[in-house]
Amino acid sequence: MSRITLIGPGAIGSAIGGALALAGHEVTFCARKAFARLSVQKESEPALVFPARVVTSPANVPPADWVLLCVKAYQVSSAADWLAAAVGPETRVAVLQNGVEQRENAEPFVPTGTTIVPVVIDLPASRTAPGEVKWKRIAAVTVPQGPDGEDFVNLFTGSFVTAETSDEFVTRAWLKLCNNAPSGAILALTGQRMRVMHEPGIADLARAILKETIAVGRAEGARLDDALVERQMQFFLAATGDEGNSMYEDRMAGREMEWNARNAVIVRKAAQHGIAVPVSTTLVPFLAAISNAAKKD
Numbered sequence: 326m327s328r329i330t331l332i333g334p335g336a337i338g339s340a341i342g343g344a345l346a347l348a349g350h351e352v353t354f355c356a357r358k359a360f361a362r363l364s365v366q367k368e369s370e371p372a373l374v375f376p377a378r379v380v381t382s383p384a385n386v387p388p389a390d391w392v393l394l395c396v397k398a399y400q401v402s403s404a405a406d407w408l409a410a411a412v413g414p415e416t417r418v419a420v421l422q423n424g425v426e427q428r429e430n431a432e433p434f435v436p437t438g439t440t441i442v443p444v445v446i447d448l449p450a451s452r453t454a455p456g457e458v459k460w461k462r463i464a465a466v467t468v469p470q471g472p473d474g475e476d477f478v479n480l481f482t483g484s485f486v487t488a489e490t491s492d493e494f495v496t497r498a499w500l501k502l503c504n505n506a507p508s509g510a511i512l513a514l515t516g517q518r519m520r521v522m523h524e525p526g527i528a529d530l531a532r533a534i535l536k537e538t539i540a541v542g543r544a545e546g547a548r549l550d551d552a553l554v555e556r557q558m559q560f561f562l563a564a565t566g567d568e569g570n571s572m573y574e575d576r577m578a579g580r581e582m583e584w585n586a587r588n589a590v591i592v593r594k595a596a597q598h599g600i601a602v603p604v605s606t607t608l609v610p611f612l613a614a615i616s617n618a619a620k621k622d
Contacts, residue, residue, distance in 0.1 A: 326350050327480060330389040330411045332404050334379075336450040336571075337421060338395030339458040340365055341466075344484035346375040353387055354379045355407045360456035367485065368461035377456050383410035391480065394420045394431055398586035401430045408434045419477055421446050421466070423505055423571075424586030425498045425545070442473050445497050448486075451574075463487075469494040499542035499549060502587065503557055507534040509572035509587045510608050513615065516576060520566030530604070531561060534588075537602040541591050544598040579619050584612035 327350045331342050334354045342352050343365030354363075359379040366372035380386055383406045392411045396404050408431075412418060417440040420427035427443035435441065445467040450460035465487040468474040474490040481488040491497050508519070511531060515521050522528055535557055539549045575582045589609045595602040 327390045328388060329353070329391045329393060329480070330355060330386060331393045331395060332407045332411065333394065333396035333400070334360075334456065335395065335397075336452040336458050336460075337446060337448060338393070339363060339452060339456060340448055340450045340460050340464065341393065341395060341421065341446075341486070343373055343375065343458070344464065344481060344486040347373060348481055348484040350480065352378060353389070354456075355383075355386060355404075355411070356381060356455070358455060362456055364457045366459045367464075368459065373485075379456075383407050386410040388413055389416050391477070392416055392418045394418060394422070396422075397581075397583055398422050398424055398426070398430055399581055399583060401434060405434045412436060412439055417442060417473060417476070419444050419468070422586065423501070423583055424590055425495075425502055426586065426590060430586075440473050442468050442477050443494070443498070444468050444477070445494070445501050447501070465489075467491050467494065467497050493548065495545060496542075496547040496549065499538070499545065499547035500553075502542065502590075503535055503538050503549070503553060504560070505570075505572075505587045506538045506591060506605075507531040507557075508561060508570055509583070510534060510612060512570055512573035513576040513582055513584070514608070514611060516573075518566060518573065519561065519564040519568040522561045522564070528558060528562065532558060533604040534608070537595070537600075537605050538591055540600050541595045541598065541602065544600060545594060575619075576615065581620050582612060582616040584609065584616050588612055 329352045332355045345352050363375045363377045364372045412435050419442040420431045421444045428441045447463050447465045452458045470490040470492040478488040535554050542549050591605045
């Protein structure tokens with residue numbers, strides 16, 4: 326059994342916490358408000374229910390073998406107090422976030438030399454109440470190959486999460502960004518669900534974002550073939566019309582959005598490699614303005 330502190334019990338954090346509780350670990354949630362139980366339910370199956378161990382102040386965080394940072398990329402600075410309290414000399418930190426900068430996001434907020442394990446997560450989930458989450462289709466995590474990655478994978482033995490290491494982690498992270506960058510931006514900007522992909526010109530816009538993402542990903546060392554564009558487009562066009570994503574949900578709820586981790590990262594890294602990304606460069610200010618307006622409200 327490992328002692329695990331989980332920062333950010335939203336949809337992903339709650340689902341992952343449930344998987345780790347099922348695997349027999351001691352899981353402590355860091356949250357603004359306490360909740361008494363954790364309920365994790367896969368679509369069309371009975372819920373798994375566990376007593377919830379929750380601390381609402383960094384002063385009460387217990388020692389941990391692992392800290393799982395499950396807040397969104399733009400929320401990491403707001404979790405600084407939790408990280409300072411939770412990360413000890415032997416603690417390893419796993420960062421479960423969208424984008425390709427998990428390690429860079431966490432490094433400023435943990436002691437120098439802390440082991441940071443970036444995690445790509447595929448887990449469509451929604452939180453219906455504090456400590457209550459529903460998920461569907463897939464529950465999988467991927468981490469870089471190596472001893473720390475193997476130890477992280479072993480945490481999920483006996484759970485509903487499929488965990489694996491990969492010697493192609495950079496490719497895996499950029500493959501997910503190839504899904505998130507077009508779909509997140511388009512749904513957030515249009516305020517429509519996946520049916521919008523069938524509107525005139527929208528599929529062409531998705532292809533253009535994809536091509537830019539692939540070009541930058543290749544410069545970063547990802548192995549992304551040309552056929553990926555149409556494979557990803559087939560996935561978008563085959564999606565159920567009423568399917569959304571977290572960028573869409575945040576936009577509809579008037580919350581900040583992960584435009585920086587999903588789209589601005591393409592612009593930033595393109596500039597480092599001298600790659601032109603005119604579509605992403607055009608879209609990012611719109612996404613930023615919408616998100617910043619929500620932050621001010």
